[in-house]
Amino acid sequence: MSTAKKATINTLQAHKLANEKFSMVAAYDATSAKLIEEAGIEVILVGDSLGMVLQGNDSTLPVTVDDIAYHTRCVSRGCSKTLIIGDLPFGSYTTVEQTLRNSVKLMQAGAHMVKFEGGTWLLDSITALTDRGIPVCAHLGLTPQSVNALGGFKVQGREPDRARTILAEAQAVEKAGASMLVLECVPSILATEITQTLAIPVVGIGAGAGTDAQVLVFHDMLGLSSHSPRFVRNFLAECPDVQSALKSFNDCVIDGSFPAAEHGFT
Numbered sequence: 442m443s444t445a446k447k448a449t450i451n452t453l454q455a456h457k458l459a460n461e462k463f464s465m466v467a468a469y470d471a472t473s474a475k476l477i478e479e480a481g482i483e484v485i486l487v488g489d490s491l492g493m494v495l496q497g498n499d500s501t502l503p504v505t506v507d508d509i510a511y512h513t514r515c516v517s518r519g520c521s522k523t524l525i526i527g528d529l530p531f532g533s534y535t536t537v538e539q540t541l542r543n544s545v546k547l548m549q550a551g552a553h554m555v556k557f558e559g560g561t562w563l564l565d566s567i568t569a570l571t572d573r574g575i576p577v578c579a580h581l582g583l584t585p586q587s588v589n590a591l592g593g594f595k596v597q598g599r600e601p602d603r604a605r606t607i608l609a610e611a612q613a614v615e616k617a618g619a620s621m622l623v624l625e626c627v628p629s630i631l632a633t634e635i636t637q638t639l640a641i642p643v644v645g646i647g648a649g650a651g652t653d654a655q656v657l658v659f660h661d662m663l664g665l666s667s668h669s670p671r672f673v674r675n676f677l678a679e680c681p682d683v684q685s686a687l688k689s690f691n692d693c694v695i696d697g698s699f700p701a702a703e704h705g706f707t
């Protein structure tokens with residue numbers, strides 16, 4: 442166990458204030474959770490990416506709240522100091538009431554924070570959750586649950602208007618009470634601007650090196666996935682075992698050597 446203290450939203454906020462990077466991994470079971478914690482990684486996202494990675498679907502849309510609750514329970518049995526984020530899946534947060542009900546299920550399964558995808562339409566839900574003691578991580582940029590509306594898994598925010606909208610939504614989710622923000626597949630320059638504008642930690646994936654933290658999917662960073670998006674680095678290819686690959690990911694995020702320019706978008 443290399444994590445010195447239990448990670449909380451205060452720990453992550455303190456990292457941002459101190460200009461210290463941190464890392465997060467999307468993982469779904471007790472064994473990987475234990476390895477992740479031992480590598481010193483402070484946050485695990487029980488992401489709806491499990492719909493593609495574990496269930497073999499071609500999108501995250503079929504994932505249910507029960508799936509995320511089950512995997513959150515599995516992850517929480519494998520670690521004790523890691524902050525666990527439960528991802529609300531497609532269709533599970535369409536109203537404030539439904540969002541509260543499903544967030545409670547994930548918190549009772551072992552999550553310490555919930556995440557959902559979207560901006561303006563979620564502001565009331567963000568406030569309702571935070572008022573009731575449930576920390577929220579927002580998710581902007583490429584929001585995979587909207588793959589059909591977006592016309593594919595595409596980089597978001599390249600056009601000036603769309604970039605301004607993403608920045609405005611990031612400011613709005615922070616104002617509504619979000620404790621953290623994931624930015625997925627946006628130009629590095631936009632992610633850096635958003636990170637510098639917000640007081641809350643910003644976690645990037647395909648968003649360049651300017652964010653406060655980085656997240657990758659466990660299976661992707663170990664080269665186990667059938668696809669390898671440009672923003673992924675296979676850490677296992679450079680290391681003798683999974684444990685050292687996870688540690689290398691954490692070290693490279695903290696020292697700023699991952700992501701490199703080639704992992705980002707212009």
Ligand code: KIV
Nearest residue numbers: 467488489490623656
């Ligand atoms: O579901 C997931 O794993 C995610 C990350 C890729 C950010 O949302």
